[in-house]
Amino acid sequence: MSHDHLIELATSVAVGAGELALARRRAGVTVAATKSSAEDIVTEADREVEALIRSRIAAARPDDGFLGEEGDEAESRTGLTWVVDPIDGTVNYFYDRPAWSVSVALVEGDPRAGGRAVVGAVFNPVGGELFRASRGGGAWLGERRLQVNADVPLELALVATGYAYQAETRIRQASIVEGVIGRVRDARRIGSAALELCDVAAGRTDVYYENELSPWDYAAGALIVEEAGGSFDIHPSDGMAFMVAGEPALAERLRALLVELGQ
Known part of the structure; x- marks a missing residue:
């Protein structure tokens, strides 16, 4: 077929x-x-x-x-x-x-x-x-x-993210956001990973990261980002793997910042 x-x-x-x-x-x-x-x-x-x-x-x-x-x-x-x-x-x-x-x-x-x-x-x-x-x-x-936004420097990027349901994990995630938000244009969170990924593909946000997503959260959205010229990568971390999606060079810069912040 x-x-x-x-x-x-x-x-x-x-x-x-x-x-x-x-x-x-x-x-x-x-x-x-x-x-x-x-x-x-x-x-x-x-x-x-x-x-x-x-x-x-x-x-x-x-x-x-x-x-x-x-x-x-x-x-x-x-x-x-x-x-x-x-x-x-x-x-x-x-x-x-x-x-x-x-x-x-x-x-x-x-x-x-x-x-x-x-x-x-x-x-x-x-x-x-x-x-x-x-x-x-x-x-x-x-x-x-759809086409992801290109040639966006990290300091001018509109970044999307999301939070876990467990309170102790959200506290850790909020500390990372605190470090990110002063290094980018601004941060957004809408509460649907699939739609966050589609927003990146549509150029409504520049780059998106989140922790501990499951395959059903990202399977369709990741493909939509990739076919819009972006990258979608899952990175190992200290007990809480995270994913980053966006224009490849920008996604890599955000990944490096997240690691620097202790992600």
């Missing part, structure tokens, strides 16, 4: 899932469980949306693997695995803040050990924005081809 068919499936599934999630948000949100902490919530909609994605992909590609944030997992018989975050930015979703998305990627190889996305789609249902990419085919927002 060509990449065209794969990206068509990824985008169709992401949009359908997003429409369901938006309908459930308008009807009212119920917290179903918590995960790593009391702040790390799972809604009933997360589970329902993941089940919809799983069923649609299984019907179209029954031999592919599946890895979903809410625990649905199936082994691949093709070497390809769908990596899905049904609602990326669940806390935003819970509070009815418009920065949440559905992320769908098809990854070649092991998603937890260096597998690379073949296609990816990130859909923001509230804004109606559909980001998509295929490897070698560019990154797109609607009919606009």
Whole structure:
């Protein structure tokens, strides 16, 4: 099957899932469980949306693997695995803040050990924005081809980041931000890793870093950044690996600063 068919499936599934999630948000949100902490919530909609994605992909590609944030997992018989975050930015979703998305990627190889996305789609249902990419085919927002911002010095960069759910980790992350913010134009945080990556690809921010992301957080967004001319790299650190995404030279300068600050 060509990449065209794969990206068509990824985008169709992401949009359908997003429409369901938006309908459930308008009807009212119920917290179903918590995960790593009391702040790390799972809604009933997360589970329902993941089940919809799983069923649609299984019907179209029954031999592919599946890895979903809410625990649905199936082994691949093709070497390809769908990596899905049904609602990326669940806390935003819970509070009815418009920065949440559905992320769908098809990854070649092991998603937890260096597998690379073949296609990816990130859909923001509230804004109606559909980001998509295929490897070698560019990154797109609607009919606009995306390109990361180039030739931005670190001191003039708009930097995006995110925080963990555990309080002690957030405290450590905040100390790093304190060191970064005086060395760049400014810092932003919207609370959805997938959308942060898409914003870098679209030139809405210059570079993005975050700690301890899972494959479903970044699989689609990383491909979108790369196909927009950026880099996406995960770096080892002292107990808390971090990723940096952006125009390659700028991303490297930010990485070096983070290491200097004790990241």
